[in-house]
Amino acid sequence: MSTRPIVAVPPEALRIVTFDAAMEASIAELLPRYPTRRAAVLPVLWLCQERFGWISPGVVRAVAARLGESPAFVEGVVSFYTMYQTAPPARYVLQVCTTLSCAWCGGRELVAHLKERLGISFGEKTPDGMFQLVGVQCLGACGTAPVVQINDDYYENLDVAKLDAILDELAGRS
Amino acid sequence: MEPVLLRARGVADSRSLAAYLAAGGYEGWKKALGMGPDAVTKEVLDSELRGRGGAGFPTGRKWSFVPKDHPGPRYLVCNADESEPGTFKDREIIEYDPHQVVEGVAIAAFAIKANTAYIYIRGEFVRWARILEDAIAEARQRGFLGKNVMGSGFDLDIWVHRGAGAYICGEETALLESIEGKRGFPRLKPPFPAVVGVFGQPTVINNVETLACVPHIIVRGAAWFAAIGRPKNTGPKLFCVSGHVNRPGVYELPLGVTFREIIEEHAGGIRGGRKLKAFFPGGSSAPVLTADEVDTGADFDACAAAGTMLGSGGVIVFDDTVDMVEVADNVAHFYAHESCGQCTPCREGSDWCMDILDRLVAGHGQAADPDTLLRICRFSSAGMTICPLGDAFALPISSIVNKYRAEFEHRIASATPLPQKKQPVLPWAGPRPGFGI
């Protein structure tokens, strides 16, 4: 069972967020796809993660209020799925596949290298807020192992040198 | 064989509607609308198409379970969760030929008279969700979807619904819960989704690859499809080969080729001149096969006869440098992470296996460990849990213990005891009379 740590959040993250007109328009587009409002919980959470960067307690309350659910229900959904960020993420979230094909085709070397280069372990962020390291399960791209997903993008057929070049490039972006 | 599902791979601009139409796309949809739902279902039934998502259930039969007299809406759901370790075929179809999926979804929805279909795609597949959304928009613009499709009087909407990171949402009832906006907790069956599915209505769930076969069956006929492969194991199948082979990738081959052909001929054999040691024939939920079993046929029935399953067609290959205790440990980590937590045998069992295997790998094995693993696995299989994930961790782990027991014994022989205070909790390290296991 995947569990996640409870993180202390600053008081402002508890305050309920407001949805602007663009957000309301996107939600209005989603709702007619489903016969219940509850079914929009996952897609609305995705919209919020894009808009606010993470799912703060204030976002949970806003989603609950908008869709007529209790905050506890929405929080239950958020905590069940691994991809909703429950703390502000780093700029680049490095999701390294740790499952079979990747692990035995260079993935373990990538993990060791990343931990050393960034000086962090799984679940941690670099102090400058640039990189976050996450060990994930099979990403569905095992034929091009090892695979790292950085934010939304897949990077496949990696080795230490290629990954270093990618990180150098990302670190250099303004 | 001539590529069917992957015919667009390598074609320039293959994702566009123009390229799909040039290759004869949407002809199946037009033909299906003229045939009527029952004739479409009959054709798929006659083709003997079996589900490509894992269980190999006959697709036409599944469609025919939808109650004919149901007064309310019905739903068609396409399973694009693709989360079984070793599986990367649905992504390949979507990458090169998303309209094939849209057309398959449309025909299947028509066959069960569903006016709404959802494609449930894993959250990580951001790019492929966009590709599908673009294809759906294109198809809608051309009148292949929407109100009164091509003057037939049939309405159809297709929506892409993104998951958010949970292997269990590939399981059909967890997937339905997830569409409904909830945590992905599998449901007890019966009732089966064909009777009570998403939003309480009859629902058919099919895998991407299954649905991609459908337009071809409608255009070329059931007999053409049934002539590919072996009796009761018909049609082309996408095999995903990964691990220690020279040419990993997705290969489209008739069902019933042997794993030797797949690994040696198509995937170019074991890399670095090494020897094959073991392979998962159909994702990590399928019991492992040894190098001696490489002549097993890659179809549903031959795999079942060999005590394993074809599953999703994810062939994960290990060479002779691989330590099978570590493989078992990796598998245990996966399932311990992905168990939804509803059933004790699965939630605790996968965790205990992980603890024991971690300890074994760390060099602190104990003599009782192999039998303890087998006992935990026995308790989490054969109907002791709500969904098949209980079996999905238990069967591969027990197959590794049984087939590679010597490697476990070897580690245990050289193991050192754990410092007492770090002893992991093992609630039943010894036999428990009365437990029946």
Ligand SMILES: Cc1cc2nc3c(=O)[nH]c(=O)nc-3n(C[C@H](O)[C@H](O)[C@H](O)COP(=O)(O)O)c2cc1C
């Ligand atoms: C734990 C678990 C995970 C599954 N994951 C997937 C998956 O990722 N994709 C898929 O198509 N089917 C998956 N299945 C199988 C589905 O439950 C279902 O049988 C399948 O989607 C039906 O489609 P088909 O009849 O076309 O094979 C999974 C099953 C289980 C028990």
Ligand code: SF4
């Ligand atoms: S078997 Fe495991 S994954 Fe399936 S419902 Fe039970 S606890 Fe959840």
Ligand code: FES
């Ligand atoms: S094992 Fe890494 S993507 Fe599948």
